[in-house]
Amino acid sequence: MTDQHEVVIVRRPGQGPPADRLAELLAAYHLRTQAEKGEAVADADALPDRYRTEISDPRAAFADDTVLMALSGGTAVGCLVLTAPADGHSEIKRLWTDPAFRSRGIASGLIGAALAHAAENGVGTVRLSVWKWRTSAIALYERLGFTTAESWETRDQLLCMERAV
Template sequence: MTDRHGVVIVRWPGQGPAAARPAELLAAYHLRTQAEKGDPVADVDALPDRYRTEILDPRAAFADDTVLIALSGGDTAVGCVVLTAPAGGRSEIKRLWTDPASRSRGIASGLIAAALAHAADNGVGTVRLSVWKWRTSAIALYERLGFTVVPSWETRDQLLCMERTV
């Protein structure tokens, strides 16, 4: 899809290196998030069921969604994002994650740009997301990419809701 500083963004599942499951990226995302919530767990087995299910069977968990993977060097997965299936002219960005060793290379913004392009190509008018309030660098990235804060649709405390027109 895109080539940015030696990183290619591809749709998953695919063939070749992109066929690899995004399990490691999802595991890192959920383990980090759990720790940031103040409830760290030792491993994937200790995560809540809904998160563990995504890691163990991402094909089923995201069957109707679009999963994009950032590959470095052609075969090393360094980032991912999920774009939910359109509903009522909207899609939602979820599970944006860049491997910490690969940050500051434009991977997250490349993943979001690819997700927005995919949304536009599929007739989506609005893309939304929720982000933990303490993730200030992620919020700044979303704002730079045109997302604005909107009234919350989330019931979980500490989540900020944002959206943008595609």
């Protein structure tokens, strides 16, 4: 049985294991996404360049963005990237919860922290894109007040959603 520590959301993790764990969480996210798209790869080294760059140096890749991490007992168990505000909106990117820690409200907590951060920084709208086959994620976003929006994505199978802050 997994020990259920209190989950804490932190902004821009410091040096040490949480930062290392961020790279692991990003790798898991990208590997799962590639597999779901029918383009499975053996490991993170086989991912497209843009994803390998995020994994190898997330601090540089998201230098202008806000990185939130969910910690349980000092271990990073979830992450979310919120882009820097532009034209009155920010975008949620890379929301991921370690599968062993799902169904504990971690994703909701990360989204809530992202919305609060956006509001504190004068953002009017938070938007996101989600693969259409991720029905449980879409249901979560809808529960949290996101609605379908006109697509800004060129990639097929992405649903765009937004929510006023």
